[in-house]
Amino acid sequence: xxxxxxxxxxxxPTGGGAAAVLAAGIGSxxxxxxxxxxxKFAAIKSTMIFYRPxxxxxxxxxxxxxxxxxxxxxxxxRWRNRSVALAPVSTAALVLLILGVLLTFPPIADLF
Amino acid sequence: MEITTRSLLTLMHGVGFGAxxxxxxxxxxVELYRRYGAHNAAPPSTRDEVFLRTYLTAMAIVAWLAVLxxxxxxxxxxxxxxxxxxxxxxxFPQRLLLASPSTSGWHSIGMEWKEHVAWMAPICITxxxxxxxxxxxxxxxxxxxxxxxxxxxxxxxxxxxxxGFFGAMINKNAxxxxxxxxxxxxxxxx
Numbered sequence: 569x570x571x572x573x574x575x576x577x578x579x580x581p582t583g584g585g586a587a588a589v590l591a592a593g594i595g596s597x598x599x600x601x602x603x604x605x606x607x608k609f610a611a612i613k614s615t616m617i618f619y620r621p622x623x624x625x626x627x628x629x630x631x632x633x634x635x636x637x638x639x640x641x642x643x644x645x646r647w648r649n650r651s652v653a654l655a656p657v658s659t660a661a662l663v664l665l666i667l668g669v670l671l672t673f674p675p676i677a678d679l680f
Numbered sequence: 681m682e683i684t685t686r687s688l689l690t691l692m693h694g695v696g697f698g699a700x701x702x703x704x705x706x707x708x709x710v711e712l713y714r715r716y717g718a719h720n721a722a723p724p725s726t727r728d729e730v731f732l733r734t735y736l737t738a739m740a741i742v743a744w745l746a747v748l749x750x751x752x753x754x755x756x757x758x759x760x761x762x763x764x765x766x767x768x769x770x771x772f773p774q775r776l777l778l779a780s781p782s783t784s785g786w787h788s789i790g791m792e793w794k795e796h797v798a799w800m801a802p803i804c805i806t807x808x809x810x811x812x813x814x815x816x817x818x819x820x821x822x823x824x825x826x827x828x829x830x831x832x833x834x835x836x837x838x839x840x841x842x843x844g845f846f847g848a849m850i851n852k853n854a855x856x857x858x859x860x861x862x863x864x865x866x867x868x869x870x
Contacts, residue, residue: 580818585811585825592807592832596800603796621756629751629799636803658828665800665835672796674789 583647586657591643593661593668595636600671602628604680681867685859686757690851693754697746698844701801704739705837708808709830711735716819716826729816736809743802743840750798750847757856758791773854783853790846798843804836 606613606624616627670676683691711732715724724732762772769776777787808829812819819826 580815580821582822582825584814585822588807588810588814589825589828589832592803595803599796599799599803619752621760622751623759625751625755625795628796629747632799633803654822654824654828658824658831661828662831665804665832668800669797669835669839672793674792 581647581649581651582654583650583652584644586652586654587640587643587647589654589661590657591636591640593664594639595632596668597664597671598635598668599629599632600668600677602632603672604677607677608680681865682861682863684857684861686754686856688862689749690754690856693746693749694844694847694851697742697749698840698847701739701742701746701805702837702840702844704735704742705833705840708736708739708805708833709837712808712826712830712833720820723820724817729812733809733812733816736805736812740802740806740809743805743836746840746843747798747802750843751795754856755795757858758850771858773850773856776854777850786846786850786853790850794843794846794850797839800839801836801843804832804839808833808836 602616606616606628613624616624616631618630619626714720715728715732757773759774760772762769762775766772769779774787774791777783777791811825811829815822815825819829
C-alpha cells in the first residue's frame with residue numbers, strides 16, 4: 569500500500585493514527601495466520617510451544633503480538649510526521665481485522 | 681458456601697475482567713460517538729479528554745488482564761492431560777468435553793475460536809487508547825480516524841462477546857475446578 573498525503577484541518581499529521589490503526593489490523597490478522605499455521609503444520613505447532621502448560625497458544629499469541637508491536641513501531645517511525653490518506657488505510661485495516669476474526673472461526677479455518 | 685481457588689480465579693477472569701470489558705465497551709462507543717461526532721459543535725473539554733483517555737486505558741488494562749489470565753492461568757488447568765487410565769475426567773475439562781459427542785463442539789469450535797479471537801480485543805482497544813492519547817480533541821477533525829476507532833471497538837466488543845459466551849458455556853459444561861477450597865459463609869441447617 570502506498571498511502572498518499574492528505575490535507576487535514578487541525579494540522580496534526582494523520583500518519584501516527586494511520587500507523588496505529590493499520591498495525592492493529594495487521595496484528596489481529598496475524599493472530600489468525602499464526603494460529604492457522606500452528607494448526608496445519610506439526611513442526612510449527614511444536615515450535616510455538618513457548619510455555620508448555622499453555623501449549624502452542626503461547627507461541628501463536630506471542631509471535632502475533634511481537635509482529636503487531638514491531639509493525640506499529642516501524643509504521644509510526646515512517647509516518648508520524650506525514651499526513652497519510654486515512655480512507656484506504658482504515659479500510660485495509662478493517663478488512664484485515666474482519667479476516668482475522670473469520671479465520672479464527674474453526675469451520676472457516678478448517679477449509680484451508 | 682464454598683469455592684475452590686480455581687473457580688475463584690476463573691470467575692475473576694470471566695466476570696471480573698471479561699464481563700467488565702464487555703460492559704465498558706458500550707460506554708466507550710457512546711463516548712467516542714458523542715464527543716467526537718460531527719453533530720457535536722462544541723469541542724470536547726480538557727476534562728472530557730482526560731476522562732476518555734483514562735477510560736480507554738483502563739479498558740486496555742482490563743482486556744490484557746482478561747486474555748493473560750485466561751491463557752496463562754485458566755487455560756493450563758482446562759487443557760491438562762489426565763494420567764493414563766483416568767476414568768473420572770471432572771478435573772480435566774477439555775478431555776471431559778471431548779469425551780462426549782454432545783459436548784465436544786464446545787471445545788472444537790467454542791474454545792478453539794475463543795482462545796484466539798479474544799486477543800483481538802486488547803489489540804483493538806490498545807490502538808483506540810493510543811490514538812485518543814495522540815489526537816485527543818483533534819479526533820473531531822478526522823472523522824475517518826474516529827470511524828475507524830469506532831469500528832475497531834465494535835469488533836473488539838464482538839470478539840469479547842464470542843470469548844465470553846463460549847467461556848461461560850464451556851465452564852457450564854465442564855467447569856474448571858480444583859485447588860484449595862475456600863469457605864465463604866457457614867450455611868444454616870436445612
